[in-house]
Amino acid sequence: MRQRHGTDEFAALDAYIVSLQGEAIQALATHIDVRDRLESVIRAAVKANGSDPTSRSKWGRV
Amino acid sequence: VLGSNGFAEFFEQDYLRVVLILMRFGASRADAEDCAQEAMTQACRNWTSIQIPHSWVRTVAIRTYLKAVRAHKRTCPLGDVSAEPYAVDPDLAMFREEQQHVLDLLRRLPPKQRLVLALYYDGMRPEEIAEATGKSAATVRSLLRYSRQRLQEVMQSEGNARISTGNP
Numbered sequence: 001m002r003q004r005h006g007t008d009e010f011a012a013l014d015a016y017i018v019s020l021q022g023e024a025i026q027a028l029a030t031h032i033d034v035r036d037r038l039e040s041v042i043r044a045a046v047k048a049n050g051s052d053p054t055s056r057s058k059w060g061r062v
Numbered sequence: 063v064l065g066s067n068g069f070a071e072f073f074e075q076d077y078l079r080v081v082l083i084l085m086r087f088g089a090s091r092a093d094a095e096d097c098a099q100e101a102m103t104q105a106c107r108n109w110t111s112i113q114i115p116h117s118w119v120r121t122v123a124i125r126t127y128l129k130a131v132r133a134h135k136r137t138c139p140l141g142d143v144s145a146e147p148y149a150v151d152p153d154l155a156m157f158r159e160e161q162q163h164v165l166d167l168l169r170r171l172p173p174k175q176r177l178v179l180a181l182y183y184d185g186m187r188p189e190e191i192a193e194a195t196g197k198s199a200a201t202v203r204s205l206l207r208y209s210r211q212r213l214q215e216v217m218q219s220e221g222n223a224r225i226s227t228g229n230p
Contacts, residue, residue, distance in 0.1 A: 010210040013217065016224045017183050020161050021082070027156045028078045031091075037099060038073045045106035054069040054109045 069109050073102055076116065079184055080123045086180035088169045089127055091153040097127040120181065121194040167216055175209035178202050 045053050077098055084094035101123035105115055112118045154162045168176060174197075181191045188206065192199040217225040 010214060012225050013210055013214045014183075016217075016222075017164060017213075020164055021183065024082055024157060024161050024165075025078050027158070027161070028081055031156050032078065032081070032095065034074055034077055037077060037095075037102075038070060041073065041099060041102045041106050042069075044103045048103075049107055053107050054067045 067109065069106055072105075072115050076119060077102060080120060083120060083180045083184050084123060084127055085153070086165060086168050086183065087124070087127070087176055088173075091156075093127065093130065097123050097130060100126050117186070117190055117194060120184070120186070124177065124181075124194065167213055171209050171212060175205050175212070178205045179209045179213075182206055 042052070042054070080098040080101065081091075081094045084097055085091060089097065101119045104122055105112060105119045109115075154165055157165065168179060171179065177195060178191050178197075181194060182188075186194070188202045189199050191197075192202045195202070197205075214225060
């Protein structure tokens, strides 16, 4: 989380909850195969679009 | 290469964060994963035209989840659940007890407060939350104040030293 509440009355609360976020993400990562989900998402998008919608050569996103 | 042009990196960096936002909002783990995946699929399909993927995918994930809740009465209670008795959601069992407790407290807030806090603690600014939720920035700031006030009061009443002392 971006640091922007250092002086307000909720700074301690914000810092506390944000401090737990990394650990929560790690816990999720032990239960969810992100690479597998990525492949599923790309397969679904390719199926829907007819080609890889993220292809650099096709679309030239900058 | 499938997922080129930055999408794969974006997915790997943001997918679990979106799942966590939805779980903080009240979604079951399964619903959170489904809605995050649907939002990411839409992002992938429209990747070349999305200007700010970070905000875009969060907005779509939230809307996808709310639509599912309304259509199928899924796990997120849309009413005020602040009076519900404490009961640990089995979906939260993967988290350490302290994390479970904070998630539970977040989920007891009224839905509007819960939503803005879930996005806020993911790092979105009030203006970004306003755009994602269709509320004014002033309303978002007000909801952030009320929700954090409530959380702080509860945690202080529980004797949470990290909140009471102001020294995280």
